[in-house]
Amino acid sequence: MSNNVLNNELGPIVQKTMADVVEIRLREYLKEKSFKPGDPLPKELEIAHSLGVSRNVVREALSRLRMLGMVETKKKRGMVLARPDILSSLERVLDPLIIGDSTLQDIFEIRLTLEMGLADLLYLRKTKKDVEELEQIAKNQKVTGGRQTFRIKNEIAFHGKIYQMTGNETLQRFQSMLLPVFGYLVSLEKVPIIGKVSHLDLVEILKHGSKEEFRQGMLQHLQHHFDKLKRIP
Amino acid sequence: MSNNVLNNELGPIVQKTMADVVEIRLREYLKEKSFKPGDPLPKELEIAHSLGVSRNVVREALSRLRMLGMVETKKKRGMVLARPDILSSLERVLDPLIIGDSTLQDIFEIRLTLEMGLADLLYLRKTKKDVEELEQIAKNQKVTGGRQTFRIKNEIAFHGKIYQMTGNETLQRFQSMLLPVFGYLVSLEKVPIIGKVSHLDLVEILKHGSKEEFRQGMLQHLQHHFDKLKRIP
DNA sequence: TACATTTGTTATGTAGGACATAAGTACTAT
DNA sequence: ATAGTACTTATGTCCTACATAACAAATGTA
Numbered sequence: 192m193s194n195n196v197l198n199n200e201l202g203p204i205v206q207k208t209m210a211d212v213v214e215i216r217l218r219e220y221l222k223e224k225s226f227k228p229g230d231p232l233p234k235e236l237e238i239a240h241s242l243g244v245s246r247n248v249v250r251e252a253l254s255r256l257r258m259l260g261m262v263e264t265k266k267k268r269g270m271v272l273a274r275p276d277i278l279s280s281l282e283r284v285l286d287p288l289i290i291g292d293s294t295l296q297d298i299f300e301i302r303l304t305l306e307m308g309l310a311d312l313l314y315l316r317k318t319k320k321d322v323e324e325l326e327q328i329a330k331n332q333k334v335t336g337g338r339q340t341f342r343i344k345n346e347i348a349f350h351g352k353i354y355q356m357t358g359n360e361t362l363q364r365f366q367s368m369l370l371p372v373f374g375y376l377v378s379l380e381k382v383p384i385i386g387k388v389s390h391l392d393l394v395e396i397l398k399h400g401s402k403e404e405f406r407q408g409m410l411q412h413l414q415h416h417f418d419k420l421k422r423i424p
Numbered sequence: 425m426s427n428n429v430l431n432n433e434l435g436p437i438v439q440k441t442m443a444d445v446v447e448i449r450l451r452e453y454l455k456e457k458s459f460k461p462g463d464p465l466p467k468e469l470e471i472a473h474s475l476g477v478s479r480n481v482v483r484e485a486l487s488r489l490r491m492l493g494m495v496e497t498k499k500k501r502g503m504v505l506a507r508p509d510i511l512s513s514l515e516r517v518l519d520p521l522i523i524g525d526s527t528l529q530d531i532f533e534i535r536l537t538l539e540m541g542l543a544d545l546l547y548l549r550k551t552k553k554d555v556e557e558l559e560q561i562a563k564n565q566k567v568t569g570g571r572q573t574f575r576i577k578n579e580i581a582f583h584g585k586i587y588q589m590t591g592n593e594t595l596q597r598f599q600s601m602l603l604p605v606f607g608y609l610v611s612l613e614k615v616p617i618i619g620k621v622s623h624l625d626l627v628e629i630l631k632h633g634s635k636e637e638f639r640q641g642m643l644q645h646l647q648h649h650f651d652k653l654k655r656i657p
Numbered sequence: 658t659a660c661a662t663t664t665g666t667t668a669t670g671t672a673g674g675a676c677a678t679a680a681g682t683a684c685t686a687t
Numbered sequence: 688a689t690a691g692t693a694c695t696t697a698t699g700t701c702c703t704a705c706a707t708a709a710c711a712a713a714t715g716t717a
Contacts, residue, residue, distance in 0.1 A: 208699065210487055218516075228522065234668060245701045247480065250670090251487040254443055258488045259517050266669050267709040274524055275517040277531075283451075284492050284508040289461065291507055297594035298510075300545060301538075304595070308541025311643070312533060315653060361530030362537070406639070410544070420548060441670065467697060478672045483699090499698050500680040 209244050213252035216242060221272065232262060232270040258283075278364050285368055287375035298372055300420065303413055305366070306350070310406045312357040313397075321356045322397050328352055329390035343377065349390050386412040442477050446485035449475060454505060465495060465503040511597050518601055520608035531605055533653065536646055538599070539583070543639045545590040546630075554589045555630050561585055562623035576610065582623050619645040 217238070226232075235253065239246045253270070256262045260275035287295060328348050347370060354366040388411035396408045410417070450471070459465075468486065472479045486503070489495045493508035520528060561582050580603055587599040621644035629641045643650070 210699090211491075214491070222519070222521075225521065236668085247483075247700065247702085250480075251484055254484040255488050255491045258444075258447070258491075259513075261517065261522070264669065265709080266707065267667055269668060272522070274522060277514065277517050277523055277527060280492075280513040280517050281510065284494065284510050284513050286455070288455075288458065289494070289505070289507060290510055294510060294594055297592050300590075300592050301595050301598070304538055304541040304545060304590075305534075306541065307544055308537040308539065311540055311650060312537060312653070315650070357533075357537075359530050359533050361527055362534050365534070403636075417544060417548070420545070443670090469697085480671065480673085497698065498680080499678070500696060502697060 209248040210251035210255075213238075213242060213244060213248055214255055217252055217256065226272045228272050228274045230272050232272065234269060278361065278368060281365075282368055285372065287372045295372060295376065298369060299376055299416075302366070302369055302373065303416055305362070306353075306409055306413060307406065309353065309357060310402045310409070312359060313353065313405070314402045316358040317356050317397060321352070322394065325349070325352050325356070325397070326391070326394045329394050343374070386414055388412040442481040443484035443488075446471075446475060446477060446481055447488055450485055450489065459505045461505055461507045463505050465505065467502060511594065511601060514598075515601055518605065520605045528605060528609065531602060532609055532649075535599070535602055535606065536649055538595070539586075539642055539646060540639065542586060542590060543635045543642070545592060546586065546638070547635045549591040550589050550630060554585070555627065558582065558585050558589070558630070559624070559627045562627050576607070619647055621645040 221232075232238075233241075235246055235249050239249045242249070253262065253264075257264065259280050260273055262270050263273040264270040284290070328345065331345060351363075351367060351370075354363045357363070388408045390412075393405070393408050393412060396405045400408070454465075465471075466474075468479055468482050471486075472482045475482070486495065486497075490497065492513050493506055495503050496506040497503040517523070561578065564578060584596075584600060584603075587596045590596070621641045623645075626638070626641050626645060629638045633641070
């Protein structure tokens with residue numbers, strides 16, 4: 192018998208605690224009964240009794256769902272299913288000091304991918320006012336020039352504004368959530384590298400150029416990042 | 425005093441439970457002391473005593489961190505900080521039936537953005553073998569043709585393969601995690617719409633065409649999705 | 658009758674104790 | 688010295704009790 196088969200047959204032993212099991216069962220229950228936001232959940236004691244566990248365990252499981260924003264509770268009124276904020280769960284674990292290097296690298300690549308793909312949304316939704324504000328940000332950088340900390344702040348403001356211009360709130364929040372990750376990665380570099388295409392160049396393209404030109408401009412702007420990517424991962 | 429200021433001054437009243445507070449305090453503590461994966465945490469009772477709360481509350485907070493994969497516990501040995509899997513937290517809340525329509529729309533746009541930005545990673549890492557496998561998937565569709573359920577499966581296989589070809593595991597998992605969302609959105613459409621550029625066309629471009637040609641091809645392939653996007657969000 | 662006040666009920670939030678269990682650690686006997 | 692035993696410790700689970708908030712019902716007053 193090959194080792195591969197063995198690995199499939201016996202997975203790693205994960206000793207689930209009761210809270211884990213109850214969390215899963217609750218999820219299944221909510222899905223099966225197709226609960227919708229606003230629907231009231233059973234009482235803690237009812238859950239505990241019907242699952243044959245203590246109220247403590249149920250509360251640990253519920254505490255998890257509450258953290259994710261899946262349930263909200265009010266005294267006496269009981270608990271209701273709620274609409275979780277999908278990004279708040281991400282936010283809790285997105286700490287560059289904790290997540291591994293390979294994941295960090297993956298996230299960095301995702302950011303590059305997103306920025307290369309932004310052009311379509313951007314040209315669909317950019318407004319004159321937005322472009323003007325973006326130009327102002329780009330000009331600010333030009334004026335103050337040197338200072339490292341300010342340079343980074345401005346970099347963040349510029350790219351953040353671009354995300355905001357897409358009109359996609361989730362995307363925008365996602366980007367701002369990734370900032371600490373990039374701040375961390377950038378801090379590892381000794382010398383700040385400036386792309387061939389500047390922020391002002393990008394603004395100029397946004398004003399008078401086409402989608403395709405913007406994509407090319409963004410590619411040039413990010414080129415030094417792409418240059419450092421490994422071919423075979 | 426303007427209403428805007430008022431809104432900033434007094435935010436909405438959020439009555440945090442002790443478990444919420446302890447969770448936050450623990451996070452801060454881990455950050456301040458710059459805990460790294462593998463470092464042992466204080467005992468439950470120590471935490472409870474030093475925070476002045478019951479062990480129950482501490483366990484609820486720890487249960488949350490355990491769910492996110494931030495801490496792992498073994499009997500007697502105690503708890504250690506662990507490397508959370510950033511996507512597993514997302515997975516728990518990514519249910520199209522629960523999240524709101526606007527977020528659903530945002531996610532859909534993010535997917536389009538990603539696919540439009542994939543070209544660079546793809547051309548950096550695609551292998552001959554990958555392209556051949558992709559071609560096989562595309563041909564499979566051509567052969568069997570009609571059937572709705574199979575068409576969707578094949579669509580998923582094709583685009584999934586493209587993500588896999590980027591060599592970015594996080595990106596790939598992210599995409600496969602979004603599939604239920606798109607399955608849901610697609611199920612809302614009456615008539616399946618086929619883009620002007622087919623899967624086989626895309627494969628052909630991957631074989632002999634340039635990055636830019638691929639991007640244009642992908643744009644054509646997704647054009648009907650872009651057509652339906654709202655200008656002003 | 659209409660309204661205000663009080664009382665009761667209920668579900669969650671918090672505290673604290675008890676014990677089982679697993680996994681080290683120290684000790685003892687051959 | 689090694690094997691086996693007893694002890695210790697931290698987590699996992701259960702139980703009881705009570706505080707608190709919010710709703711419901713009952714009661715009293717104009």
